[in-house]
Amino acid sequence: MEKAIQKEAPSLAYAIDIGMIDLKNAEFYMTTGGFTGLKYSGQDYNRITLRRAFPIGNPMEYISVADKDNKEIGMIRSLSDLSEKQYSIVLTELEKRYYSPTVYEVKSVKDKLGYVYMELLIGRDDSKYKKNCALKDVSKNIRMLDDDRLIITDVDGNRYIIQSLSGLDKKSFKRLEPYLF
Amino acid sequence: MSHKHEFHYDLDLAMQPAKGTVSFDQTGQIISFIGDKILLTLCAGDITEMSVIGGVGCGLLFAKMNDESEILLCRFTFSAMKAAGEFCKVINFYIQTKQYVTPEEKEQPVCEKCGRPLIEGMSVCLFCYNKISVLKRALDLLRPFAGKILPAELFLATSSIIYLLVPLFSRLLIDEYLRPMKGTSTQVFLLAGAMFLARALGELIYIFSSRVFNEASIQYANHLRNLAYEKIQKLSMSSLSKRTPGDLIRRVMEDTGNVRNFISDGGRWAVEQMIIFVVVLIILLFTNFELTLLVFIPVPVVSIALSRFWRFIHIRYERQWRKNSKCQSILHDIIKGIRTVKAFGKEDMEIQKFSKATRELAQVSSDNEAIWARLFPLMLFFTGIGEFLVLYYGGQKILNNTLSLGVLVQFSMYITYIYAPLRWLVSFPRWLADAMTSMVKIFEILDEEPDIISLPNPKNVPLSGKVSFEGVSFGYKSYEPVLKGIDLDIQPGEMIGIVGRSGAGKSTIINLIMRLYDPTQGTISINGVDLKEMSPEYLHENIGIVFQDTFLFAGSLYENIAYGKPEATATEVIAAAKAANAHDFIMQTADGYNTIIGENGHSISGGERQRLAIARAIIKNPSILILDEATSSLDVETESIIQDSLNRIVQGRTTIAIAHRLSTLRSADRLIVLDQGKIAEVGTHTELLKEKGIYYRLVMAQRKTSKIAEVS
Numbered sequence: 047m048e049k050a051i052q053k054e055a056p057s058l059a060y061a062i063d064i065g066m067i068d069l070k071n072a073e074f075y076m077t078t079g080g081f082t083g084l085k086y087s088g089q090d091y092n093r094i095t096l097r098r099a100f101p102i103g104n105p106m107e108y109i110s111v112a113d114k115d116n117k118e119i120g121m122i123r124s125l126s127d128l129s130e131k132q133y134s135i136v137l138t139e140l141e142k143r144y145y146s147p148t149v150y151e152v153k154s155v156k157d158k159l160g161y162v163y164m165e166l167l168i169g170r171d172d173s174k175y176k177k178n179c180a181l182k183d184v185s186k187n188i189r190m191l192d193d194d195r196l197i198i199t200d201v202d203g204n205r206y207i208i209q210s211l212s213g214l215d216k217k218s219f220k221r222l223e224p225y226l227f
Numbered sequence: 228m229s230h231k232h233e234f235h236y237d238l239d240l241a242m243q244p245a246k247g248t249v250s251f252d253q254t255g256q257i258i259s260f261i262g263d264k265i266l267l268t269l270c271a272g273d274i275t276e277m278s279v280i281g282g283v284g285c286g287l288l289f290a291k292m293n294d295e296s297e298i299l300l301c302r303f304t305f306s307a308m309k310a311a312g313e314f315c316k317v318i319n320f321y322i323q324t325k326q327y328v329t330p331e332e333k334e335q336p337v338c339e340k341c342g343r344p345l346i347e348g349m350s351v352c353l354f355c356y357n358k359i360s361v362l363k364r365a366l367d368l369l370r371p372f373a374g375k376i377l378p379a380e381l382f383l384a385t386s387s388i389i390y391l392l393v394p395l396f397s398r399l400l401i402d403e404y405l406r407p408m409k410g411t412s413t414q415v416f417l418l419a420g421a422m423f424l425a426r427a428l429g430e431l432i433y434i435f436s437s438r439v440f441n442e443a444s445i446q447y448a449n450h451l452r453n454l455a456y457e458k459i460q461k462l463s464m465s466s467l468s469k470r471t472p473g474d475l476i477r478r479v480m481e482d483t484g485n486v487r488n489f490i491s492d493g494g495r496w497a498v499e500q501m502i503i504f505v506v507v508l509i510i511l512l513f514t515n516f517e518l519t520l521l522v523f524i525p526v527p528v529v530s531i532a533l534s535r536f537w538r539f540i541h542i543r544y545e546r547q548w549r550k551n552s553k554c555q556s557i558l559h560d561i562i563k564g565i566r567t568v569k570a571f572g573k574e575d576m577e578i579q580k581f582s583k584a585t586r587e588l589a590q591v592s593s594d595n596e597a598i599w600a601r602l603f604p605l606m607l608f609f610t611g612i613g614e615f616l617v618l619y620y621g622g623q624k625i626l627n628n629t630l631s632l633g634v635l636v637q638f639s640m641y642i643t644y645i646y647a648p649l650r651w652l653v654s655f656p657r658w659l660a661d662a663m664t665s666m667v668k669i670f671e672i673l674d675e676e677p678d679i680i681s682l683p684n685p686k687n688v689p690l691s692g693k694v695s696f697e698g699v700s701f702g703y704k705s706y707e708p709v710l711k712g713i714d715l716d717i718q719p720g721e722m723i724g725i726v727g728r729s730g731a732g733k734s735t736i737i738n739l740i741m742r743l744y745d746p747t748q749g750t751i752s753i754n755g756v757d758l759k760e761m762s763p764e765y766l767h768e769n770i771g772i773v774f775q776d777t778f779l780f781a782g783s784l785y786e787n788i789a790y791g792k793p794e795a796t797a798t799e800v801i802a803a804a805k806a807a808n809a810h811d812f813i814m815q816t817a818d819g820y821n822t823i824i825g826e827n828g829h830s831i832s833g834g835e836r837q838r839l840a841i842a843r844a845i846i847k848n849p850s851i852l853i854l855d856e857a858t859s860s861l862d863v864e865t866e867s868i869i870q871d872s873l874n875r876i877v878q879g880r881t882t883i884a885i886a887h888r889l890s891t892l893r894s895a896d897r898l899i900v901l902d903q904g905k906i907a908e909v910g911t912h913t914e915l916l917k918e919k920g921i922y923y924r925l926v927m928a929q930r931k932t933s934k935i936a937e938v939s
Contacts, residue, residue: 078296079299081289095280101283115903141242143283145282145304160664160667170242170243173244203305203308204284204304204305204306205284224546
């Protein structure tokens with residue numbers, strides 16, 4: 047039997063260069079104006095934007111670094127590849143771009159003429175405070191991220207995350223339950 | 228009133244909650260402070276531009292300084308995003324013109340009662356919205372139909388009262404004729420006949436009143452639907468783009484339908500039950516005060532139980548509704564994209580996805596049915612408690628000869644009438660709330676103030692095609708400018724090509740010329756008249772536009788071409804089709820110009836569709852012709868056929884064309900190159916190639932791509 051000539055297609059990662067940043071030649075720093083900058087390949091980018099490729103599923107890997115004109119300079123494969131100091135600068139910048147305070151308690155939920163008003167106890171790190179927010183179209187704006195995590199987006203576009211639905215107190219869960227599906 | 232502009236931000240630089248302010252006064256000083264602590268002071272004279280950057284759930288405000296450095300002023304959550312954009316606009320206006328705009332009294336509207344910020348686009352706080360006022364407004368709109376509704380209500384009341392005579396007849400029959408055994412068979416027959424007649428008459432009147440009610444409610448819903456649809460047609464693109472097409476369709480169809488159902492069922496029922504309740508109560512009180520009290524003893528318990536029951540069951544049914552809606556949406560998505568599913572061989576994956584959703588729906592539905600089956604008999608038992616009490620106490624009284632059997636029978640019958648309204652009373656608030664939600668959604672559309680305002684006395688001067696942009700800036704979101712300080716003069720009959728990368732603002736220029744949006748700064752004028760002073764209808768009559776994605780309406784080819792000028796003669800339609808090179812293919816079809824095309828013109832090819840679009844645009848003989856990527860989706864051969872027709876049509880008209888394929892614009896009198904919202908280069912094709920700037924790079928990049936295409 048004639049042997050079929052088989053040519054294996056090259057893997058996509060080989061064919062397309064996704065432009066990983068060579069971290070040995072990269073230095074992230076804080077600018078005097080309050081932004082994060084990057085010195086890389088002989089260039090000084092004095093305001094960079096960091097974006098997570100997988101903000102929900104894998105927030106610490108595949109970070110896109112873009113210049114002030116939003117042109118991608120390259121990607122960071124994993125934050126763990128950075129030195130301690132560089133890691134801290136990059137993570138701080140990312141946390142300033144992605145602001146989704148944690149919901150600790152759902153104080154009240156009221157259905158008002160097609161909108162849902164919520165009073166939430168939210169916070170980040172150690173500070174907790176109450177926030178009133180209105181939601182439109184709850185079926186889209188209360189979304190399960192996985193089996194236990196939930197994101198709430200209000201009419202202004204603010205996002206609040208419930209890190210563990212099963213960890214919520216009973217009353218909060220009961221208030222929220224009708225809107226979960 | 229403060230003479231400073233103030234922007235209130237809610238996060239400190241470390242992203243912790245804070246109450247900070249950035250102020251800007253007429254001396255040009257910009258100060259950022261939290262409490263008494265001043266964090267930063269800048270002078271507007273040292274700044275070239277103030278900008279906002281949006282992150283995810285938050286944003287920041289920063290200044291681009293004259294020495295090209297950038298300084299961060301503050302951070303904030305998305306709640307402050309719009310205000311930040313407005314604040315930027317004021318400062319940038321000052322930087323460009325040195326004119327200080329006096330601050331308006333209130334920048335962010337909040338509810339006067341609860342202090343919550345109002346939802347964008349709404350003038351009322353839904354949290355504090357007065358339900359009575361919604362109802363009153365709905366009733367006001369109902370007024371033209373009062374001539375039908377009031378007599379129908381009257382008939383309904385009459386029918387209810389006639390029904391209520393039946394227990395009275397029963398009592399009479401038992402106490403006067405049967406129990407003392409004094410009655411004759413004729414008397415019994417007459418009473419039974421009277422009961423029968425009362426029932427029959429009641430039913431007849433009820434049927435009649437139902438018909439009138441339904442008719443009035445259909446007319447009312449129709450009226451509301453037309454009002455909402457008319458308003459949608461008149462709203463500007465910026466208002467419409469805030470909502471999805473599905474949302475608008477739901478408001479026009481579903482919400483008006485809900486209001487109709489409420490009036491024809493809920494409203495009618497409410498009146499009927501209220502009449503019954505009051506009349507029965509009066510009859511019972513006059514018949515036997517003690518027994519009436521007994522009827523009412525379980526009322527609080529029954530009401531609380533019913534109310535809990537409905538709340539409990541409502542939550543569960545809402546979840547079932549959502550699961551059902553999820554199934555529908557999966558189904559809709561998959562059926563719509565079935566070609567892609569098949570092409571990727573993902574049928575099994577989609578089957579699993581759908582079965583998971585239907586499994587969940589089945590589970591919730593079955594749980595709900597089980598709960599209903601368990602709880603409903605219990606509820607019926609509860610509502611029957613009063614009856615047991617009356618029977619027991621009344622039976623005792625009969626045995627003691629202090630009450631007649633007829634009275635007891637009458638009471639038993641009336642108890643049902645009393646408890647029915649009670650069941651209704653606890654479920655009615657939910658019913659009313661649903662109807663009011665729909666009403667508010669309709670009113671929200673009706674109340675929306677169009678942001679493209681047509682002046683009462685518009686200056687509709689003849690348009691020769693001179694278009695001028697003076698310092699035009701615009702952003703779809705106030706904090707994200709798409710066009711910045713555009714100055715441009717287009718001469719009558721000139722052909723202008725607009726080029727630039729995606730997102731450079733090309734289509735935005737077209738949207739502004741069409742006045743689908745108004746610029747946030749600067750003016751656009753045609754023949755020296757500001758677009759804002761012209762009526763949008765007149766402007767649109769004089770501008771012909773061909774989009775990349777042409778939408779053809781279900782109807783004949785003739786109707787689609789004549790869409791821009793319904794009064795066009797057959798000669799004009801054929802002339803337009805010939806000019807657009809569409810005539811030949813139309814004549815190939817069996818029904819010629821009468822060929823019916825399906826929704827969105829599925830039965831014709833992309834090239835044919837574009838030719839129809841061109842015919843539709845030029846039938847009005849517009850002085851300004853806009854081609855927004857009119858030939859981008861076509862192959863080179865089809866494009867050249869269409870280009871021929873376009874070359875003929877553009878003669879003597881001001882033409883503004885956008886095209887990714889730069890070769891299409893080679894013959895333009897001038898090319899405008901946009902980059903990041905600004906005009907970067909202006910000139911002819913040859914001039915710009917010599918300049919070796921952005922245009923040159925774009926052309927080279929395209930040549931490289933087409934060479935690759937040729938090789939492959």
